[in-house]
Amino acid sequence: MHAFFERLFRGLDYIDVKRPPSQVAAFYRHFLQPVKGLLILTLVIAGLASLAELALFAFLGVLVDWANETPPEDFLAEYGWALAGMAVVAAVVRPLLVLVQRGLINLTIVPALTDDIRWNNYRWVVRQSLSFFQNDFAGRIAQKVMQTGPAVRESVVNVIDGVWFLVTFLLGTVGLFAAMDPWLLVPVGLWTLAYGWVVWRMVPPVRKKSADLSEATSALSGRVVDSYSNILSVKLFAHAEREEAFAHAGMTRHLDAFRVMMRAIFDMTVTLTVLNGLLLVATVGLTIHLWLAGGVSAGAIAVATGLIIRLTQMSGWILRTITALFENIGTVQNGMETIARAHSVTDRPDARDLRVTQGAIDFDHVTFHYGKEGGVIEDLSLHIRPGEKVGLVGVSGAGKSTLVSLLLRFHDLEGGRILIDGQNIAGxxxxxxxxxxxxxxxxxxxLHRSIADNIRYGRPEAGFEDVVAAARLARADDFVRDLRDPHGRKGYDVQVGERGVKLSGGQRQRIAIARVILKNAPILVLDEATSALDSEVEAAIQEQLSSLMEGKTVIAIAHRLSTIASLDRLVVMDQGRIVEDGRHHDLIARGGLYARLWERQSGGFLGDAVAG
Structure with missing residues (x-):
């Protein structure tokens, strides 16, 4: 039985990645489209289950009247088949309808829909630009992706189990009351209007309060994850109390938002309790009055009282369900603000795959400001010949890493173009x-995966022998084989921890170099590639890097100028512009910025400091 329902909708399909709609109704339609037929079927069955329950209440009244009018010795003979029929409804039909309804909700829709929404939202968000992630907490983004799926799911369940059940049951109650005596519709009608007023006036504000609470929850999660993921800095600076204060501010905001929402729910509960009490007293009192006047039978008292008790019992959890519906809509709306953003860096509709045949790179009048008024890269032009090894030099903030980010198209240019073998990278x-x-x-x-998985990230289809060969070239194989983790894994199967925290900086750097060695791309970018290595290991790896660089176009960034002094050409940058360009000895002889930087690193700066 379980497998039958689970096969009706599996989810997690590899369909085209699409941007989720930015409007609430469209967002729901987008993600509920795959289960539209199942939802309609579930509503039909839920409606039939509600009618079956109403039939039992109606039969209760008839049963009371039959008992009053029929001698006991004739009762079974006269009404036995009717009793058997209602027994089938009570013991077979209604349980079967409820079983199918719960199977569709609990086994078919709820599990698969939840993770299907998460899956498609994750696929969209993971393709966002680098700046999208740099401008937010990773924990906050993850929280939005994780909570939106359950919120959509719960909204669906709230509608089926709450709103739809109330509508069908209330309409059935109205029909039964009208058949018994139209006067019974008066208290039910007044209660329905009052209940509608509660829903209309008191529930919608919960949506805004829920959105505020959801945002506070995401922000709190972001703060906690930020502290834990940077625990080394927290320990180094002995700032546990400072982080406590940072988290406390987030928790205070969350507590305040939680209390505001719970106050609104409390007010609704009190109001509804009063309305339910008035409805019960008015309906029972009116039914007894009509019975005394001969307008209704004794069975009508039983039916009306039973229905009203059931309705008032339902009204509380249905109101909570409706409230939860608005809360979940608020959560979805809050998540959409992050999830449904358009990608800022996108492929053109006619984009083709890049073909690198030689490796020539041209920066043609490139301008980029990170959205600021002041320039970071200003009208920069640079030609790098196929197979040329170029070092980028300059003080921090000169624009070196930004230039590399633009080459990788982590950002779109504001002016100019970048060509690789004559192909505009924007196309x-x-x-x-x-x-x-x-x-x-x-x-x-x-990545928090095994060492082998991290190295294989450079070429996922690579075999284990290729992984080991790359690690040897990066001088990583020796230390990798000695590794053990608390779960008994060894060597290349060891998990490295979040962001590789279980490894030293030098070990992480060697794994990263092995990954690039395995990738074997025609263009190589080294941004302080050996900065975390000790001198002996660096010297050994430099030999391998020299071999790796053969036949490739290379751009290398290094503050330690001795590591790039032997490259074919050095480009000196300052404030987003190229100020010098040439070989090491030529730049030294020129006596410009490069010469000053070289002098500081080769003893002049430290000598001056010691002399002082």
Missing amino acids: VTQDSLRACIGMVSQDTAL
Whole structure:
């Protein structure tokens, strides 16, 4: 039985990645489209289950009247088949309808729909630009992706189990009351109007309060994750109390938002309790009055009292369900603000795959400001010949790393163009562009997976022998084979921890170099690639990097000028412009910015400091 319902909708399909709509109704339609038929079927069955329950209440009144009018010895003979029929409704039909309804909700729709929404939102968000992630907490973004699926799911359940059940039951109650005596519709009608007023006036504000609470929850999660993911800095600066204060501010905001929402729910509960009490007293009193006047039978008292008790019992949890519906809509709306953003860096509709045949790179009058008025890269032009090894030099903030980010198209240019073998990178697919560029950065972050998986990230189809060969070239194989983790994993199966925290900086750097060696891309970018290595290991790896660079176009960034002094050409940048260009000895002889930087690193700066 379980498998039958679960096969009706599996989800997690590899369909085209699409931007989620930015309007609430459209967002729901977009994600509920795959289960539209199942939802309609569930509503029909839920309606039938509600009618079956109403039939039992109606039969209760008839049963009371039969008992009053029929001698006991004739009762079964006269009404036995009717009793058997209602027994089938009570013991078979209604349970079967409820079983199918719960199977569709609990086994078919709820599990798969939840993760299907998460899956498609994750696929959209993971393709966002680098700046999207740089401008937010990773934990906050993850929270939005994770909570939106359950919120949509719960909205659907709230409608089926709450709103739809109330509508069908209330309409059935109105029909039964009208058949018994139209006067019974008066208290039910007044209660319905009052109940509608509660829903109209008191529930919608919960949507805004829920959105505020959801935002506070996401922000709090972001603060906690930020502290934990940077625990080394927290320990180094002994700032546990400072982080406590940072988290406390987030928790205070969350507590305040939670209390505001719970006050609104409390007010609704009190109001509804009063309305339910008045409805029960008015309906029972009116029914007894009509019975005394001969307008209705004794069975009508039983039916009316039973229905009203059931209705008032339902009204509380249905109001909570409606409130939860608005809360979930608020959560969805809050998540949409992050999830449904358009990608800021996109492939053109006619984008083609990049083909690197030689490796020539041209920066043609490139301008980029990070959206600021002041320039970061200003009208920069630079030609790098196929197979040329170029070093980028300059003080921090000169624009070196920004230039590399633009080459990788992490951002779109504000002016000019970048060409690789004559192909404008704005007109090629981002995946093909980055597949042709291997990069080792100073800030090496590894995935919380095995060492083998991290190295294989450079070429996923590579075999284990290729992974080991790359690790040997990066001088990583020796330390990798000695690794053990608390779960008994060894060597290349060891998990490196979040962002690779279980490894030292030098070990992470060697894994990153092995990853790029395995990738073997025609263009190589080294951004302080050996900065975390000790001198002996660096010297050994430099030999391998020299071998790796053969036949490739290379751009290397290094503050330690001795590591790039032997490259074919050095480009000196300052305030987003190229101020010097030439070989090491030529730049030294020129006596410009490069010469001053070299002098500081080769003893003049430290000598001056010691002399002082």
